[in-house]
Amino acid sequence: MTRIRIEVDGDQVPGLAGQTIAAVLLADGRAAWRRTRTGRPRGVFCGIGACFDCLVTVNGLRDVRACQRRAADGDKVDLQEDDRD
Amino acid sequence: MTEVLVVGGGPAGMAATLAARRHGARVVLLEAGDDVGGQYWRHLPHGRADPGERHWHHGWDRFLALRAALRDDADCEIVTGAHVWSVDRRDGAPPLVHVVVGEPDGQGREPRTYDPAALVLATGAYERTLPFPGWDLPGVFTAGAAQALAKGERVAVGRRVLVAGAGPFLLPVVSGLLRIGTEVAEVVEAARPAQLAAGWATRPWELLAARRKAGELAGYARELAARRIPYRTGAAVVAAHGTDRVEAVTVARLTRQWAPVPGTERRIEVDAVCVSHGFLPRTELATAAGCAVGADGAVTVDARQLTSVPGVLTAGELTGIGGVDLALAEGEIAGSVAAGGTPAPGAVRERAVFRRFAARLAAAHGIRPGWQAWLDDGTVVCRCEDVTAGALRRTAELTGSRGLRSLKLTTRAGLGLCQGRTCGRTVEDLLTGADGVGLLDPGRTAHRPIAIPVRLGELSDSTRTRNREDLP
Ligand code: FES
Numbered sequence: 001m002t003r004i005r006i007e008v009d010g011d012q013v014p015g016l017a018g019q020t021i022a023a024v025l026l027a028d029g030r031a032a033w034r035r036t037r038t039g040r041p042r043g044v045f046c047g048i049g050a051c052f053d054c055l056v057t058v059n060g061l062r063d064v065r066a067c068q069r070r071a072a073d074g075d076k077v078d079l080q081e082d083d084r085d
Numbered sequence: 086m087t088e089v090l091v092v093g094g095g096p097a098g099m100a101a102t103l104a105a106r107r108h109g110a111r112v113v114l115l116e117a118g119d120d121v122g123g124q125y126w127r128h129l130p131h132g133r134a135d136p137g138e139r140h141w142h143h144g145w146d147r148f149l150a151l152r153a154a155l156r157d158d159a160d161c162e163i164v165t166g167a168h169v170w171s172v173d174r175r176d177g178a179p180p181l182v183h184v185v186v187g188e189p190d191g192q193g194r195e196p197r198t199y200d201p202a203a204l205v206l207a208t209g210a211y212e213r214t215l216p217f218p219g220w221d222l223p224g225v226f227t228a229g230a231a232q233a234l235a236k237g238e239r240v241a242v243g244r245r246v247l248v249a250g251a252g253p254f255l256l257p258v259v260s261g262l263l264r265i266g267t268e269v270a271e272v273v274e275a276a277r278p279a280q281l282a283a284g285w286a287t288r289p290w291e292l293l294a295a296r297r298k299a300g301e302l303a304g305y306a307r308e309l310a311a312r313r314i315p316y317r318t319g320a321a322v323v324a325a326h327g328t329d330r331v332e333a334v335t336v337a338r339l340t341r342q343w344a345p346v347p348g349t350e351r352r353i354e355v356d357a358v359c360v361s362h363g364f365l366p367r368t369e370l371a372t373a374a375g376c377a378v379g380a381d382g383a384v385t386v387d388a389r390q391l392t393s394v395p396g397v398l399t400a401g402e403l404t405g406i407g408g409v410d411l412a413l414a415e416g417e418i419a420g421s422v423a424a425g426g427t428p429a430p431g432a433v434r435e436r437a438v439f440r441r442f443a444a445r446l447a448a449a450h451g452i453r454p455g456w457q458a459w460l461d462d463g464t465v466v467c468r469c470e471d472v473t474a475g476a477l478r479r480t481a482e483l484t485g486s487r488g489l490r491s492l493k494l495t496t497r498a499g500l501g502l503c504q505g506r507t508c509g510r511t512v513e514d515l516l517t518g519a520d521g522v523g524l525l526d527p528g529r530t531a532h533r534p535i536a537i538p539v540r541l542g543e544l545s546d547s548t549r550t551r552n553r554e555d556l557p
Contacts, residue, residue, distance in 0.1 A: 047230025
């Protein structure tokens with residue numbers, strides 16, 4: 001099994017090749033990594049790409065579903081907040 | 086040769102592809118993930134294969150045989166990473182199907198457009214979760230998420246988990262959690278014994294034909310008993326507690342109509358909770374193609390799995406929630422018909438058997454309206470836009486509006502990122518109940534012309550058309 005590392009908000013987080021970004025974050029003990037318009041925390045909810053609760057920014061690209069995207073070694077993952085109105 | 090385009094690589098789509106090939110059609114199968122199998126046969130990715138994979142699945146050999154038959158076939162092209170984002174209706178012909186191929190939510194994915202002679206939609210279902218106070222806390226997962234993470238990642242959603250909701254799907258989820266080493270505190274099923282008996286115990290001879298399924302369920306029940314995990318009926322999670330993530334849940338007994346019985350609340354310490362109250366057909370492509378949809382939200386099909394649109398067929402959960410056996414039978418029929426053939430009598434018989442099984446499932450575990458009593462005014466209903474039950478009800482009362490569309494625009498419910506996939510049915514139910522006279526235009530939340538988000542750059546790029554002649 002190939003070990004990988006991704007950078008999450010500046011932290012080095014270990015994972016396995018083939019895991020989704022959500023799986024890497026959950027296995028690292030993180031439950032929440034996004035905030036909604038009113039500031040409520042969110043992580044994985046549906047796990048199958050339907051709810052969009054798990055969005056992250058990957059290598060500068062916003063709005064990537066962490067439960068759908070496989071993590072690649074060296075990925076830079078930034079947590080994101082919805083725009084407040 | 087007829088070209089058949091199949092959307093969705095789960096059991097229904099795989100069966101349809103194989104049947105269409107058997108009847109001589111060339112087939113392209115579009116799958117969004119990086120392998121076929123769907124949610125039912127979700128497994129570790131290629132580079133991380135587990136020699137014990139078969140122990141995680143029912144019918145794994147059938148899956149391997151199906152996949153091998155499709156992979157080894159030069160006249161069948163499986164396109165993985167294929168995200169269908171829209172379909173264009175045409176008169177008298179199946180719609181054009183627009184796809185971007187590449188990483189999920191990526192950029193610069195390859196645009197393709199298919200112009201098939203027949204289109205089989207096998208897009209499956211979404212899980213339905215009824216809201217409760219605290220259900221938007223991290224650590225509350227759909228049961229399907231727990232299952233996907235266990236089967237597809239070997240990651241546990243928590244150390245000590247409560248599984249709750251309605252329906253037999255809770256049982257394989259428990260099985261997956263146990264296999265990954267999670268402690269399951271309890272399983273809580275909303276239906277009371279009388280509702281369960283009405284669905285499962287009458288006309289038992291009908292179940293004989295579906296004994297494969299009954300045997301599978303009995304296996305799960307034995308697993309629960311062996312581990313001494315309580316399976317409680319007539320109860321529900323009515324609140325989740327915690328600040329940054331779930332720390333405990335409250336479980337209450339329910340009336341026959343699923344209203345919580347005051348004074349029966351129990352608090353249970355857990356670090357995660359998995360909830361499922363059933364499934365909703367994933368209809369956006371079928372709706373965009375113009376296919377008629379029934380009152381239950383499922384696509385209407387005839388005995389040949391043909392929809393109301395010429396050349397468009399559907400199979401599996403999209404036509405009504407019924408499980409893997411029904412999906413395989415419907416896929417087989419749809420694929421045969423799409424290729425201009427006649428469906429095998431065996432598949433037609435299987436479909437009849439498992440449709441009866443599906444009807445029992447709905448009777449035994451179908452959602453009852455009393456659940457609305459466990460929402461307080463502050464309970465978030467629409468997770469994307471943080472719209473509460475109180476805000477929804479108040480808006481309906483104040484405006485006197487009965488149009489779902491205008492109520493959505495006023496409250497923003499269902500207008501967020503998920504486009505109402507998570508809350509749509511719930512919003513419809515709450516608004517229908519709010520003024521007692523029902524909605525003017527029910528069912529609208531399921532209408533999503535753009536099926537998945539596409540990046541603007543990809544849109545401008547997507548004009549290149551792949552014609553029928555260009556198909557491999
Ligand atoms: S958890 Fe629902 S989209 Fe990722």
